[in-house]
Amino acid sequence: xxxxxxxxxxxxxxxxxxxxxxxxxxxxxxxxxxxxxxxxxxxxxxxxxxxxxxxxxxxxxxxxxxxxxxxxxxxxxxxxxxxxxxxxxxxxxxxxxxxxxxxxxxxxxxxxxxxxxxxxxxxxxxxxxxxxxxxxxxxxxxxxxxxxxxxxxxxxxxxxxxxxxxxxxxxxxxxxxxxx
Numbered sequence: 001x002x003x004x005x006x007x008x009x010x011x012x013x014x015x016x017x018x019x020x021x022x023x024x025x026x027x028x029x030x031x032x033x034x035x036x037x038x039x040x041x042x043x044x045x046x047x048x049x050x051x052x053x054x055x056x057x058x059x060x061x062x063x064x065x066x067x068x069x070x071x072x073x074x075x076x077x078x079x080x081x082x083x084x085x086x087x088x089x090x091x092x093x094x095x096x097x098x099x100x101x102x103x104x105x106x107x108x109x110x111x112x113x114x115x116x117x118x119x120x121x122x123x124x125x126x127x128x129x130x131x132x133x134x135x136x137x138x139x140x141x142x143x144x145x146x147x148x149x150x151x152x153x154x155x156x157x158x159x160x161x162x163x164x165x166x167x168x169x170x171x172x173x174x175x176x177x178x179x180x
Contacts, residue, residue, distance in 0.1 A: 042140045046162070048169060049116060049129040051098055056129075057136070057162060057169045062118045066132050069113030083128055086115065093117065095126035096178050102157075118174055125178050138164055143171065 046057030047066075072084040072095050081101040085092050095115055099106055112131040117124060143160040157177035162169035 043137055044140050044143065044162070044171075045135065045137045046169065046171065047116065047135055048133040049114070049127075050131045050133060051102065051104060051129060055133060055167060055169050056098075057171045058116070058118065058127075058174055060135060062120065062174055064117045064119050064124065067115050067117065067126075069109065069115055069128055072115075072128070086126060088117065088124075088126075091124065093124050093126050095128055097128045098177070099128070099130075101177065118178070120174055120178065127178065136164065136169075138162065 045060045047060050047063045048055055048057045050056070067086075067088070071086055073086070074084040075082065075094075078084065078094075081096055083095045083097040083100070085094050087093075097106075098104075107130065113128060114132045115126040115128055116132065117126050142164060143162050145160050157173050159171045159173040162171055
């Protein structure tokens with residue numbers, strides 16, 4: 001059974017996420033230990049967000065924070081999928097527009113858009129998304145690999161598909177999805 005935490009659209013999503021990160025890590029550690037001992041099955045915890053009608057998820061351990069989608073400064077000569085940079089507490093962070101990266105039509109800026117700040121090794125990057133949905137936890141047995149016929153080599157950023165309560169969640173491989 002999946003545990004769900006809804007994130008408010010009021011701009012406090014980063015506060016809610018920060019409150020649950022420590023608790024979530026403890027639960028994942030506990031559940032992985034229990035599950036691994038019982039039946040060899042692990043648990044996965046994701047921060048989910050929307051791009052259009054599709055729901056995507058990234059491993060919560062990669063997510064540093066979630067902030068409002070404004071304040072992006074464009075950078076001349078940046079790759080097309082890089083919307084620009086933000087100044088986050090004195091650090092310059094590039095922001096990848098996932099709509100551009102995934103060849104989706106652009107939308108007008110709105111209050112629901114968020115920047116999900118992730119850490120990949122030594123790099124910190126932001127992902128501009130339509131909205132952040134929730135933090136979910138579920139068994140890795142509910143994740144299937146993406147069928148080869150369903151994607152191209154360029155779309156190798158999909159780690160798998162999570163099936164949860166009639167929903168399909170596209171789980172991203174951040175190293176490939178955020179190539180700069």
